[in-house]
Amino acid sequence: MSCFWLxxxxxxxxxxxxxHSIKAxxxxxxxxxxxxxxxxxHSLLLTDGKETTVHLLKDIPxxxxxxxxxxxxxxxxxxxxxxxxxxxxxxxxxxxxxxxFLGKGAQGAHNTQEVSKSQKAQSMVSTIFNFKGNSVETYxxxxxxxxxxxxxFLSTERDTHITVYLTTDxxxxxxxxxxxxxPRLDVIGIGHTTVTLTWKHSPSVLQHxxxxxxxxxxxxxxxxxxxxxxxTAIRSSGMKLPPTLALSLSPYLLExxxxxxxxxxxxxxxxxxxxxxxxxxxxxxxxxxTVPSLTPSTQYYFDVFVVNLLTNASAAYTGTFARTLxxxxxxxxxxxxxxxxxxxxxxxxxxxxxxxYQARHKKIQFAFQLCRGQVQVHITKNxxxxxxxxxxxLKYFSLKGKFLDTYLVQLRSTEETxxxxxxxxxxxxxxxxxxxxxxxxxxxxxxxxxTCNSVTIAWLGTQEESKYCVYRKKIEEEQVWTExxxxxxxxxxxSRHKSEKVLCKYFFDVNxxxxxxxxxxxxxxxxxxxxxxxxxxxxxxxxVRYHSKVVKTRKKC
Numbered sequence: 001m002s003c004f005w006l007x008x009x010x011x012x013x014x015x016x017x018x019x020h021s022i023k024a025x026x027x028x029x030x031x032x033x034x035x036x037x038x039x040x041x042h043s044l045l046l047t048d049g050k051e052t053t054v055h056l057l058k059d060i061p062x063x064x065x066x067x068x069x070x071x072x073x074x075x076x077x078x079x080x081x082x083x084x085x086x087x088x089x090x091x092x093x094x095x096x097x098x099x100x101f102l103g104k105g106a107q108g109a110h111n112t113q114e115v116s117k118s119q120k121a122q123s124m125v126s127t128i129f130n131f132k133g134n135s136v137e138t139y140x141x142x143x144x145x146x147x148x149x150x151x152x153f154l155s156t157e158r159d160t161h162i163t164v165y166l167t168t169d170x171x172x173x174x175x176x177x178x179x180x181x182x183p184r185l186d187v188i189g190i191g192h193t194t195v196t197l198t199w200k201h202s203p204s205v206l207q208h209x210x211x212x213x214x215x216x217x218x219x220x221x222x223x224x225x226x227x228x229x230x231x232t233a234i235r236s237s238g239m240k241l242p243p244t245l246a247l248s249l250s251p252y253l254l255e256x257x258x259x260x261x262x263x264x265x266x267x268x269x270x271x272x273x274x275x276x277x278x279x280x281x282x283x284x285x286x287x288x289x290t291v292p293s294l295t296p297s298t299q300y301y302f303d304v305f306v307v308n309l310l311t312n313a314s315a316a317y318t319g320t321f322a323r324t325l326x327x328x329x330x331x332x333x334x335x336x337x338x339x340x341x342x343x344x345x346x347x348x349x350x351x352x353x354x355x356x357y358q359a360r361h362k363k364i365q366f367a368f369q370l371c372r373g374q375v376q377v378h379i380t381k382n383x384x385x386x387x388x389x390x391x392x393x394l395k396y397f398s399l400k401g402k403f404l405d406t407y408l409v410q411l412r413s414t415e416e417t418x419x420x421x422x423x424x425x426x427x428x429x430x431x432x433x434x435x436x437x438x439x440x441x442x443x444x445x446x447x448x449x450x451t452c453n454s455v456t457i458a459w460l461g462t463q464e465e466s467k468y469c470v471y472r473k474k475i476e477e478e479q480v481w482t483e484x485x486x487x488x489x490x491x492x493x494x495s496r497h498k499s500e501k502v503l504c505k506y507f508f509d510v511n512x513x514x515x516x517x518x519x520x521x522x523x524x525x526x527x528x529x530x531x532x533x534x535x536x537x538x539x540x541x542x543x544v545r546y547h548s549k550v551v552k553t554r555k556k557c
Contacts, residue, residue, distance in 0.1 A: 435538020
């Protein structure tokens with residue numbers, strides 16, 4: 001038996017004892033050197049050519065070993081370490097294999113000879129590389145003969161994990177994509193809601209275009225020095241990682257998030273968390289990109305990663321940041337008594353619109369008719385909020401104040417698509433431009449009265465005599481969602497083709513329970529989908545559109 005004490009650096013305060021039966025070295029002793037000496041520590045042997053995930057506990061060092069094969073004059077190798085959360089410390093130590101280490105002539109007493117051995121062993125261990133930080137770092141070495149290498153990792157901030165990649169094969173290409181000689185991101189354009197970035201192509205993209213892509217990460221907190229660090233931050237914020245083709249080929253599944261396919265070669269995923277929005281965009285091999293839909297007057301951090309789709313390995317460009325331009329002062333439109341105006345918001349460059357009204361009466365009434373999309377209304381009187389809510393359909397707000405009170409109405413689109421709303425303000429003695437509405441604007445159809453060439457529908461009226469016009473439109477199955485989604489609820493029959501008109505009629509009833517009318521529309525095709533619309537016209541002629549109804553005629557009668 002022989003006992004070898006391996007004294008590791010003093011700052012780790014660790015001593016490892018490896019006591020095994022060691023045979024004298026022979027020409028075939030390399031396998032014994034690896035299996036006999038390190039069999040007890042087999043779980044800590046680092047695999048050549050495979051990325052290894054290492055979990056670190058705070059203030060507890062962790063070590064991995066590897067042995068370079070003998071029989072080659074010079075053995076090149078590279079070690080790449082990627083911190084995934086916080087800065088770490090790591091070192092590369094080498095122990096030169098020697099006859100005394102392998103136990104040659106170890107038959108004597110265990111006294112001065114053993115002390116001499118330990119001193120020799122200690123002198124044979126040397127640190128050849130040190131690093132501290134949270135960036136991806138690679139050590140490239142060349143071993144002149146068989147040697148034992150030790151990797152030491154330490155996290156002093158908190159528990160974390162890292163990835164380690166060791167390879168001695170320098171002929172089959174690199175696992176990690178290459179960065180250009182200048183890996184910086186350049187900001188070439190800044191707008192109110194956009195930032196345009198460009199970067200130099202990775203040599204890997206130019207050589208293996210079909211297996212490499214660029215992925216961009218946008219957030220409001222800070223830059224990330226590795227894709228692993230970015231994914232860890234997203235996970236710790238409570239969000240699940242995106243699926244394959246997002247930032248990387250992560251095994252985590254996507255929870256409900258907003259996913260937008262921008263084109264065949266571009267995928268954008270927006271993840272919501274308490275810490276804000278993290279946007280991940282993979283755009284293929286384009287090296288210029290304009291980030292859309294940003295918030296004005298906001299600082300954003302941008303990181304670009306070049307990702308190997310076959311291996312999931314990545315390299316990080318040097319991140320940058322930029323602040324979007326301040327939001328331009330909105331133009332304030334003046335509201336006048338009784339005048340109806342329509343405000344259009346595109347949801348991107350103009351999400352807000354501000355209207356002002358100076359009261360000529362103590363009591364006033366605001367009317368809002370939502371035409372398209374989703375709109376939030378915020379009304380202040382002399383700087384104090386009096387109304388703040390989302391609107392749907394036709395909404396009235398009756399307010400009391402003083403003569404010459406100043407009201408500011410801010411309309412905000414809550415969707416990325418276009419939104420529009422009609423607005424009117426008037427004193428109570430003004431006859432409203434918008435018609436009196438029934439309790440419901442739904443159209444009802446009767447299945448039992450449906451035939452192969454006719455459909456019977458019904459809708460509610462009011463106590464005020466009004467004009468109602470019915471329109472029909474033949475549609476296909478795949479058109480239903482688009483038709484119902486894109487409808488402009490403020491548009492009148494002038495937007496419809498004359499051939500779609502069925503009839504117009506007047507009716508009312510003092511008793512609201514009897515203010516119901518029905519119509520049977522004939523001359524339809526069998527087994528066909530039809531879209532039915534009813535328009536209500538008040539005294540001022542402003543139309544209100546009922547909710548569209550889709551009905552299919554019977555195929556067989």
